[in-house]
Amino acid sequence: MRHVLSALVQNVPGVLSHVAGMLASRGYNIDSLAVGTTESPYLSRMTFVVVGDDHVLEQVRKQLEKIVTVVRVDDISAKEHVERDLMLIKVKAAEGKRSEIRELCDIFRARIVDVSPNNLMIEIAGQERKVEAFIDLMRPFGILELARTGRIAMVRGLQRGNGDTGSIQRAASAPTAK
Amino acid sequence: MGKSKTKNKPRKSSEEITSGADILVQSLVQLGVKIIFAYPGGASMPLHQALTRFRDQIRTILPRHEQGCGFAAQGLARSTGQIGVCMATSGPGATNLVTTIADAKLDSVPMIAITGQVHAASIGSDAFQETPIVEVCRGITKHHYLVTDVQDIARVVKEAYLVATTGRPGPVLIDIPKNVQLDSCVPDYDAKLNLPGYRFESPQAKPEQINQIAAAIKRAKRPVIYAGGGIVIAEASAALRTLVQKTGIPVTTTLMGLGAFPGTDRLSLDMLGMHGSVYSNLAVDQADLLLALGVRFDDRVTGKVEEFCKHGKIVHVDIDASELNKNKAAHIPVCSDVRQVLEELNQIVEPPENLSEWVDQCLQWKAEDPLTYDRQYSGITQQSAIETLWKLTREMDPVVAVGVGQHQMWTAQFYKFDQPRRLLSSSGLGTMGFGLPTAMGAQAAFPDRLVIDIDGDGSFQMNIQELGTCYCEKLPVKIMLLNNQHLGMVMQWEDRFMQGNRAHTYLGPIDHPEAVGQGDGQGPAERYPKFVEIAKGYGCGGSQVKKQADLEAALKEMIAYDGPYLLDVEVPYQEHVLPMIPGGHTVRDMIRK
Numbered sequence: 093m094r095h096v097l098s099a100l101v102q103n104v105p106g107v108l109s110h111v112a113g114m115l116a117s118r119g120y121n122i123d124s125l126a127v128g129t130t131e132s133p134y135l136s137r138m139t140f141v142v143v144g145d146d147h148v149l150e151q152v153r154k155q156l157e158k159i160v161t162v163v164r165v166d167d168i169s170a171k172e173h174v175e176r177d178l179m180l181i182k183v184k185a186a187e188g189k190r191s192e193i194r195e196l197c198d199i200f201r202a203r204i205v206d207v208s209p210n211n212l213m214i215e216i217a218g219q220e221r222k223v224e225a226f227i228d229l230m231r232p233f234g235i236l237e238l239a240r241t242g243r244i245a246m247v248r249g250l251q252r253g254n255g256d257t258g259s260i261q262r263a264a265s266a267p268t269a270k
Numbered sequence: 271m272g273k274s275k276t277k278n279k280p281r282k283s284s285e286e287i288t289s290g291a292d293i294l295v296q297s298l299v300q301l302g303v304k305i306i307f308a309y310p311g312g313a314s315m316p317l318h319q320a321l322t323r324f325r326d327q328i329r330t331i332l333p334r335h336e337q338g339c340g341f342a343a344q345g346l347a348r349s350t351g352q353i354g355v356c357m358a359t360s361g362p363g364a365t366n367l368v369t370t371i372a373d374a375k376l377d378s379v380p381m382i383a384i385t386g387q388v389h390a391a392s393i394g395s396d397a398f399q400e401t402p403i404v405e406v407c408r409g410i411t412k413h414h415y416l417v418t419d420v421q422d423i424a425r426v427v428k429e430a431y432l433v434a435t436t437g438r439p440g441p442v443l444i445d446i447p448k449n450v451q452l453d454s455c456v457p458d459y460d461a462k463l464n465l466p467g468y469r470f471e472s473p474q475a476k477p478e479q480i481n482q483i484a485a486a487i488k489r490a491k492r493p494v495i496y497a498g499g500g501i502v503i504a505e506a507s508a509a510l511r512t513l514v515q516k517t518g519i520p521v522t523t524t525l526m527g528l529g530a531f532p533g534t535d536r537l538s539l540d541m542l543g544m545h546g547s548v549y550s551n552l553a554v555d556q557a558d559l560l561l562a563l564g565v566r567f568d569d570r571v572t573g574k575v576e577e578f579c580k581h582g583k584i585v586h587v588d589i590d591a592s593e594l595n596k597n598k599a600a601h602i603p604v605c606s607d608v609r610q611v612l613e614e615l616n617q618i619v620e621p622p623e624n625l626s627e628w629v630d631q632c633l634q635w636k637a638e639d640p641l642t643y644d645r646q647y648s649g650i651t652q653q654s655a656i657e658t659l660w661k662l663t664r665e666m667d668p669v670v671a672v673g674v675g676q677h678q679m680w681t682a683q684f685y686k687f688d689q690p691r692r693l694l695s696s697s698g699l700g701t702m703g704f705g706l707p708t709a710m711g712a713q714a715a716f717p718d719r720l721v722i723d724i725d726g727d728g729s730f731q732m733n734i735q736e737l738g739t740c741y742c743e744k745l746p747v748k749i750m751l752l753n754n755q756h757l758g759m760v761m762q763w764e765d766r767f768m769q770g771n772r773a774h775t776y777l778g779p780i781d782h783p784e785a786v787g788q789g790d791g792q793g794p795a796e797r798y799p800k801f802v803e804i805a806k807g808y809g810c811g812g813s814q815v816k817k818q819a820d821l822e823a824a825l826k827e828m829i830a831y832d833g834p835y836l837l838d839v840e841v842p843y844q845e846h847v848l849p850m851i852p853g854g855h856t857v858r859d860m861i862r863k
Contacts, residue, residue: 100467102464106405106414106416113408134466151592154591157592158592159467160433160465160468164467
């Protein structure tokens with residue numbers, strides 16, 4: 093089973109190292125991990141994709157919650173949610189191939205962000221499956237380089253559980269106001 | 271949010287500009303810390319200077335090794351239930367604390383470890399005595415801090431205290447660069463906590479969960495209570511006794527749980543697991559209901575975990591949600607303070623109908639296969655030494671610390687603990703060298719009580735230097751050294767599983783026949799080293815005993831001695847800890863002879 097976990101963490105040094113170290117030392121396999129700031133400067137959000145049975149997932153969640161700087165963990169895969177993955181991909185674009193690649197980009201709503209004589213850099217965002225499909229289509233042209241952000245996700249509408257940061261934001265304040 | 275319990279304590283005017291080092295010590299004083307175990311060095315000197323300014327409020331004890339600091343702090347924490355505090359300098363001082371921190375984590379001991387760090391501007395430059403100790407300790411602390419601003423110190427110490435002592439307790443590391451110790455500011459001892467992700471309130475079981483447990487007990491035909499260190503930590507020992515009084519259910523405890531239920535009680539099945547009693551392991555195997563209270567289904571308890579209590583319903587109560595369903599799935603998992611569960615359960619619980627047949631069965635097992643040893647042996651066996659010590663001291667309410675190995679298991683089997691916090695044992699990490707410094711810490715907390723370190727010659731030598739602390743700091747610890755000249759537990763495994771091939775388990779000179787397993791079972795006439803001379807060299811009392819007939823008098827002399835004392839007891843090395851369930855096996859594979 094594939095699960096998307098969303099964790100709000102305190103924006104302090106060492107949190108990523110702590111979380112990554114815990115996962116590694118307990119032997120949990122993480123498919124994807126994305127970290128970024130939130131609307132609060134005191135909080136960051138980590139999004140994990142974990143593959144495992146319910147037992148594994150429950151342990152991952154509980155062990156994450158035990159880390160003092162982890163404020164909250166939600167398994168959002170059970171809820172209606174939007175998931176995105178951003179990729180930059182550089183492909184060979186020999187004479188006569190460019191238009192074909194452009195057509196594929198249009199279909200996938202990808203964008204060409206850099207053009208050089210022999211290759212193209214393309215930006216694409218979307219669900220994992222879409223990104224994977226695009227990679228497969230680019231393979232025949234020759235993939236030169238590829239970078240992905242990892243999955244980020246958010247629950248739709250007004251459902252709770254995606255860690256609305258309002259109340260937590262008030263609790264997580266600057267340690268020392270100077 | 272949690273509140274400091276020290277509101278009414280006197281404090282310095284918070285208008286005064288104070289150095290970081292003084293703020294740290296003042297914060298500890300405000301939290302009620304009376305004793306700190308600290309070893310100085312370049313990066314922690316300002317902290318030590320500050321400690322001298324608070325001499326009247328906090329006693330600083332100087333162990334002879336940083337590991338001694340950490341274990342002494344644990345000795346204080348484990349014997350009193352209060353927080354233990356230790357301090358070391360940067361680099362090697364800090365890394366010498368690491369084992370004690372890992373030990374405190376596995377046994378859930380509330381501890382604050384303070385380390386000096388190099389100047390903040392030098393961090394990351396591989397400066398002299400620099401170690402990234404927070405990085406090293408991330409996975410083995412409950413929480414950790416690298417303080418970079420003097421204004422944070424008061425808040426960080428308060429947070430560290432609260433995190434270490436609430437919920438499932440554990441060690442918290444505070445790493446303070448030297449410049450932050452020297453910086454000053456107007457301290458704010460009431461600074462707001464910055465712990466948005468930490469729950470201070472203990473989880474509480476819901477009434478329907480209590481009802482479920484009560485119903486399971488009422489229906490049970492063969493129930494057993496499996497009680498652990500959580501009972502001790504939650505101060506739930508009295509509630510556990512009430513539950514047993516009301517229901518008549520037999521009790522087995524883990525190593526950490528010894529004393530949570532009286533070892534001398536008729537319904538005590540003693541310790542379970544690898545070196546547990548035959549009857550406790552049989553009872554758990556046959557049980558139709560296992561009440562697992564404050565335990566974590568450690569592999570040393572369960573053996574082959576799939577077979578453990580295979581046919582029984584399992585109720586698992588623990589304050590740490592991640593322990594539930596971790597090693598063994600529970601039918602009724604309850605995340606709660608175990609004392610709350612027991613106290614509420616005691617309000618409504620009814621005994622199972624017709625339990626007598628099951629209790630008789632358990633008592634029959636106990637009578638058929640008691641914990642025993644060769645009482646005909648001409649010299650002194652480890653077991654008889656421990657049993658004799660127990661008989662002599664049971665009325666004195668002593669605190670007993672142990673090292674790790676055979677003597678630890680024999681103490682668990684033959685010293686009957688009737689009260690919690692009387693046995694101090696490195697149970698999860700199994701750290702040799704634990705006994706002496708831990709006893710020392712307990713003695714510092716209880717200057718007038720009898721504190722005994724039952725040790726092995728291997729374990730004892732790992733922190734033998736603390737004899738100096740015991741003497742110089744006037745800590746009259748009594749050491750009963752069970753000297754078999756071997757690393758007994760490893761040797762036992764060699765004998766059982768490796769055809770007796772001695773692989774570096776003999777602690778005497780390498781030209782002795784015992785070094786290659788060719789000895790006669792007794793060992794040389796004089797053991798190496800001369801422990802009594804070492805003890806005396808440190809200023810402690812000491813003597814040696816070799817004959818069973820002299821044992822009691824020698825122990826009495828040890829107990830009566832005014833000051834630290836070492837009794838070197840010569841014991842044979844062919845004794846094995848029995849019974850034994852080999853790792854990953856079941857009660858059916860138990861070795862009894």
